[in-house]
Amino acid sequence: MGEFLHDHPITPRTKDEKEKVINRLKRIEGQVRGIQKMVEEDRYCPDILVQISAINAALKKVGFTVAERHAKHCVSHAVKSGDGDEVIDELLEVMKQFSK
Amino acid sequence: MGEFLHDHPITPRTKDEKEKVINRLKRIEGQVRGIQKMVEEDRYCPDILVQISAINAALKKVGFTVAERHAKHCVSHAVKSGDGDEVIDELLEVMKQFSK
Amino acid sequence: MGEFLHDHPITPRTKDEKEKVINRLKRIEGQVRGIQKMVEEDRYCPDILVQISAINAALKKVGFTVAERHAKHCVSHAVKSGDGDEVIDELLEVMKQFSK
């Protein structure tokens, strides 16, 4: 915390929203455990690399869902309150990390 | 399996090699659980996005470790046996996924 | 054109804004020509790959400058007019390409 403008979203996430994101993260957690098993079983490296790429893609998808919600709630709210530029700078800074 | 040229590495991973990779994956698994908690606590989106980027970076690092081992053992072995090109094509194909 | 919601930015780019972006693109154009020369001179592959990565990084930087301007002008304007969500969806769709 502290680094960014807020600690919580302007509109709290609904129970349903939380569940959807958490379920996707649980699937990703399972995929990470799956790779541990592959290493344990001494599976072929390219098979492992394909799985790692799949997890990265899944994480990026979750990230974009989070970013979309943020843009439609927090950024939109800030724009209407006249503080849009700061929140936009903050979001773009974070998106730069994603593009790496 | 099946998609690639082999099911296992040409040189089996040592117990120590396996442990190192698995430990890093366990840490990543913990990070994924950490994000679930952040969503549960309704934390600010940019904070969550930063964590997702961190996991992606950690996964890429593991991927490069796996790729390095693959190149130094399997690719090198295949080159010496005269089958290098096929294994190189296979590795580059997988690396393309990573560069996304 | 046609694919997106508009053909032009809501606030026209100033002469100065255009010049800055175009100058950066001209430098990138020069870097691309530089790689052609490196290939012509049969330079070592890793040297060429480093240059290609540098251009990709420079292009992403230009992209983020363009995205920032877009968010601060077009997206903000759309949010204030009540059409924010569509423009946000459009921008995130485009950012997904960048994250590849």
Add this chain to the structure above:
Amino acid sequence: MGEFLHDHPITPRTKDEKEKVINRLKRIEGQVRGIQKMVEEDRYCPDILVQISAINAALKKVGFTVAERHAKHCVSHAVKSGDGDEVIDELLEVMKQFSK
């Protein structure tokens, strides 16, 4: 130069190989000029961002072609001469830039 193990490929690029890569780079150069024109004409930001993503993708493709050639010639040669690991480290280091 200097940073890497060699200044030139172990097997010189043929005239035909050079031409193919250079032609693709010329197309990319043209695309970069195309974006300059789009900025000049004050085109809509998402249209510009799509073009930048296309150039990045095209550059990565060229990069993978260069990397493939490198792996099949220089890396393979080094492996056969017993110096594989160094050249593999060098290539992976460069590929890490690509994955950003």
